[in-house]
Amino acid sequence: MAVRAEPGLGQAFSRAEIGAFVDEVVAPRAAEFDRAGRIDLSMVTEFAARGLWGAVLPTTEGGTGAGMTALALVHEEVGRGCSAMRSLLTVHSMALYALDRWGTEAAKSRWKADLVSGAALGAFCLTEAEAGSDFTAVRATARHEGDEWILDGHKLWVTGGQLADVLLVFARTANGPAVFLVDAASPGIRRIPVSGITGTRGSQVAEIVFENCRIGSDAIIGPAGMGLAIATGVLDIGRFSVAAGCVGILQACLRASVDYANTRHQGGALLREHQLVQQMIATIATNTRAARLLVRQAAQLKDAGSPDTLMATCIAKQFAATSAVAAANDAVQLHGARGCSDEYPVGRYLRDAKVMEIIEGSTQMQHVLIATDACRNQARVVDVE
Ligand SMILES: Cc1cc2nc3c(=O)[nH]c(=O)nc-3n(C[C@H](O)[C@H](O)[C@H](O)COP(=O)(O)OP(=O)(O)OC[C@H]3O[C@@H](n4cnc5c(N)ncnc54)[C@H](O)[C@@H]3O)c2cc1C
Numbered sequence: 362m363a364v365r366a367e368p369g370l371g372q373a374f375s376r377a378e379i380g381a382f383v384d385e386v387v388a389p390r391a392a393e394f395d396r397a398g399r400i401d402l403s404m405v406t407e408f409a410a411r412g413l414w415g416a417v418l419p420t421t422e423g424g425t426g427a428g429m430t431a432l433a434l435v436h437e438e439v440g441r442g443c444s445a446m447r448s449l450l451t452v453h454s455m456a457l458y459a460l461d462r463w464g465t466e467a468a469k470s471r472w473k474a475d476l477v478s479g480a481a482l483g484a485f486c487l488t489e490a491e492a493g494s495d496f497t498a499v500r501a502t503a504r505h506e507g508d509e510w511i512l513d514g515h516k517l518w519v520t521g522g523q524l525a526d527v528l529l530v531f532a533r534t535a536n537g538p539a540v541f542l543v544d545a546a547s548p549g550i551r552r553i554p555v556s557g558i559t560g561t562r563g564s565q566v567a568e569i570v571f572e573n574c575r576i577g578s579d580a581i582i583g584p585a586g587m588g589l590a591i592a593t594g595v596l597d598i599g600r601f602s603v604a605a606g607c608v609g610i611l612q613a614c615l616r617a618s619v620d621y622a623n624t625r626h627q628g629g630a631l632l633r634e635h636q637l638v639q640q641m642i643a644t645i646a647t648n649t650r651a652a653r654l655l656v657r658q659a660a661q662l663k664d665a666g667s668p669d670t671l672m673a674t675c676i677a678k679q680f681a682a683t684s685a686v687a688a689a690n691d692a693v694q695l696h697g698a699r700g701c702s703d704e705y706p707v708g709r710y711l712r713d714a715k716v717m718e719i720i721e722g723s724t725q726m727q728h729v730l731i732a733t734d735a736c737r738n739q740a741r742v743v744d745v746e
Contacts, residue, residue, distance in 0.1 A: 374416065374431045379438040382411060388442035394563030395445065395709050398556050399523070404446060409479030413439070417454035417598065418461055424477055429663040433605040433656050440609025444713035445563030447609065449482070451602040451721075452520045455595045456483025456529040460542055463583035463591055468542050472527055484525035484545075485599065486516040486569055487592060494726050496592055501532040501571065503539060510541060510581065512549070512574040520720075522567025523554050529595070530571070531588055538588025540595075541580045549574030560712035597671055599721040600678045601663070604656050607681035610714050611649040614688040617707050618642055618695050632695065641691040648684035655680055661745045669743045672734050679727035685714040 386407055394400045408414055416435050418424020426432055432454075440447040457476040460468060460483075475481035492498040501514020514532055519525075528543045528550075543550070553568040583591050622633035622642060632638045655677035662670035689711035693700035700707045718724045 374412075374427065374435050376434055376438065379411070379435055380441075382407075383438045383442035387439060387446055391443035391445070391563075392703065392706065392709065394443065396562075398562050399565050400445060400449070400563045405479055405482065408446075408450070413450060414453055414479035414482075415457070415477030417458050418477065422461055423473060424457075424461075429601070429660040430657065433601070433608075433660045436602045436605035437609040437612070437653070437656070440606030441613045442609070443563070444606060444610065444716070445561045447602070447606040448561045448564040448716075448720075449521045449524075451599055451606070452485040452525075453483040454602060455485045455599045456527055456542070458598045459529055459540065459582050459591060459595050462594065463540070463587075464542060465579040465581070467577075467579035468582070472542065476527065481526035482521060482524055483527045483529060484519050484521040485595065486519050486522075486528050486530045488517045488519075489515060490517060494723055496531070497538075497589065499531050499533060499538065501530065503532040503534045503541060505534065505578075508578050509575045510578065512541065512543065512571040512576060514571050516569045516571075518555070519567050519569050520561070520564045522552055522569050523565035528569065529582070531592060533588075534585040536584075537586030538592075539585040540582040540588050540591045541576060542582050543571075543574070543576050543580060547574055547576055558716070560709070560714070560716040562712075593671075596721055597674055601656070601659055601674045603717055603721045604652070604659070604674065604678040604681040607678075607685040607714065607717050608649065608652045608656055610685040610710055610717070611645065611652055611681070611688050614685070614692040614707065614710055615642070615645045615649050617705065617710070618645060618692045621696055621699075621705075638695060641695055645688040645691060648680075648688060652677065652681040652684050658745055662743075665745070672731070673743065675722070675727045675730045675734075678721065679724055679731060682714070682717040683724055685717055686711070689714040 412425030413435060415424040416426035416432055419426050419428055436447055439450055460472055476483055487496055489500055491500060504511045512532060525545050528545050530541045530543050549572050551570040555566040558566060622638055625632045659670055659673035659677045662673050692707040693711055696705050696707055699705050
């Protein structure tokens, strides 16, 4: 896509500012994007004007953000309004983060400014038919020949794959797993749009096929053989963003449930006066706060440079995603038949939340990681000062 955008204005983000933007510009279009299975490209420019595409990098690194606590706030607020836009922001942020942390100087000078400003959009290509939760099973290959790498492989479920200008691609090389930042306009790339997904329908998912795709030597991100370590680092950022996005879904479920319970009468009383309805609202409210605090702890550990952030992020993602599904389920329940119609957003929240339990490491994979860590570290307490 060829949207040109002014560099981001936002140097730091306040909840009030981003929240107002989401309420006025993003949330009102979410149902339309869901129905159409695509976003309106004006959204790319709107996000660019607020510096959101570059928020994953602090200003000291040429980005528009102010650290991971601010990033969580942005992704929570966007996720509250539209999970499809948040998903696009997530994968873009993963590509930009990888470029900044491991990219060659040539790749940075080619892509970084455009990714920060939103003039180019990034996507993340890891999953294949055989490589799902077990990403060590990647079969895509990259051969080094002269001044070029030659990519072959078939990637599935690429969020933003229909739109992206730059693809972060995981492949095997003679020296082990590696990561490449690929110009999506390179010859030998075919995109196959995917439709009819349960949730995040506007996120323009595609399959991407690489056939004898020739890219420059400097397209490699980090040395060949370091691919699994880079995947872990990039997935941590994706997981963190999804966790924050799930807090947004929880908050949206709380708002919708409270609004409905405050106005609907049954059995001679407002819904909010029925104790079983109160139980649902109380659980959503409690889990929203708990998930937000878990994401904040993961953010603070990231900002402090602590390796404990990896596990804190797994825990936050697991809790936020499962709580978002439960909250959206209750929100539909509380709306009765209307919850099953397009008239209210809660049905979309439920479909979007379910996707969050699968992407960036499924709930089961988080359970495996969390239990392994808890047993290895003998139930150690991790706290933030
Ligand atoms: C809307 C959407 C967008 C996506 N976007 C992207 C993207 O941008 N880029 C990308 O690369 N991928 C993307 N994905 C793919 C996603 O990351 C994978 O679907 C996910 O990693 C799970 O892989 P899988 O679907 O092959 O399931 P599988 O790995 O086959 O898992 C199937 C089930 O088995 C469970 N399971 C698997 N292994 C274990 C185990 N060891 N222990 C316990 N349980 C296990 C899983 O939890 C799951 O419930 C997207 C998926 C969706 C639905």
